[in-house]
Amino acid sequence: MVDDLQLARSVSEAVLAIGGVHSLGTGRYAEAATYGAGEKVSGVVVNPREVRVHIVVSYPLVEPIPALAERIRQQVASRTEGRPTTVVVEDLVEVEQGENL
Amino acid sequence: MRIFNRIVIILLLAGLFVLGVLAVLYSVGVAGYRLAELPLDTFSQNLIRAVRNIETGNLHVLDVGGLVIIALLGLVLLVFELKPPAPRRVRMQQGTYITRRAVENEAIEAVEQSPEVLQSSVNVKAQRKPGAKVNVKASIRPGEDVGSTRSRVQDRVQRRLSQVGVPISNLKVRLVESDPRETRTRVR
Numbered sequence: 001m002v003d004d005l006q007l008a009r010s011v012s013e014a015v016l017a018i019g020g021v022h023s024l025g026t027g028r029y030a031e032a033a034t035y036g037a038g039e040k041v042s043g044v045v046v047n048p049r050e051v052r053v054h055i056v057v058s059y060p061l062v063e064p065i066p067a068l069a070e071r072i073r074q075q076v077a078s079r080t081e082g083r084p085t086t087v088v089v090e091d092l093v094e095v096e097q098g099e100n101l
Numbered sequence: 102m103r104i105f106n107r108i109v110i111i112l113l114l115a116g117l118f119v120l121g122v123l124a125v126l127y128s129v130g131v132a133g134y135r136l137a138e139l140p141l142d143t144f145s146q147n148l149i150r151a152v153r154n155i156e157t158g159n160l161h162v163l164d165v166g167g168l169v170i171i172a173l174l175g176l177v178l179l180v181f182e183l184k185p186p187a188p189r190r191v192r193m194q195q196g197t198y199i200t201r202r203a204v205e206n207e208a209i210e211a212v213e214q215s216p217e218v219l220q221s222s223v224n225v226k227a228q229r230k231p232g233a234k235v236n237v238k239a240s241i242r243p244g245e246d247v248g249s250t251r252s253r254v255q256d257r258v259q260r261r262l263s264q265v266g267v268p269i270s271n272l273k274v275r276l277v278e279s280d281p282r283e284t285r286t287r288v289r
Binding site: 028058061064065066067073074076084086087088089090091092 | 194197198199202206264266279
């Protein structure tokens, strides 16, 4: 069993590799992050009930957001140890054509 | 409503605190405050008379009105307190959310693509079911065709949000005629 920080790091890497995800969000009212000893992973919140991923999506969209969220869920499913994944879209950022690929 | 309830409770507790301090002052008898000087007799007599009137059904119209208002106020506060708060984020589908701010930004961008719109503001309310209520307020020049501009703006917002994948349960567009000298954009 991996610890929360390791899990968050692995989820973060997997999500950032998906086309259409510009970056990870940091939360609005409270920081969205997983904390460990002297370290934190921003944009992924791991708790015993779920794994929550905060993302900033690139615009123009590669695909509708629900489809992108589904792809994220599939991509991280093997890393979340059976916990459901919630995807929170924090913002959409316009990117140059080609930068999105 | 939670903020209103909080304010009511804060005022209530502040009142109780003041009453507590006064009670201590009067009972100890410091700074010229004496328990014997309090008009408690008159107060208790009036209270007893009012309760007796309620018991016998011999009430003045104003008393009945006052009691009804108190009961209604209590009922309204109870309903608002029991009502679950609106969610912070807009649900797109099971396990997928988008922040209200992101929806607002998208809607503003769609609205301001219309050349007739000088400036706009958007308010998004998340709902418990998937989707959001979107209220758009846009400023246009005096003399513009309000009907066709409204439907164009509505169409643009709907198209942009459905492209993003945000379900809209209710979209309201309010157009306000404004002097271009007072808006963010004068010419498009």
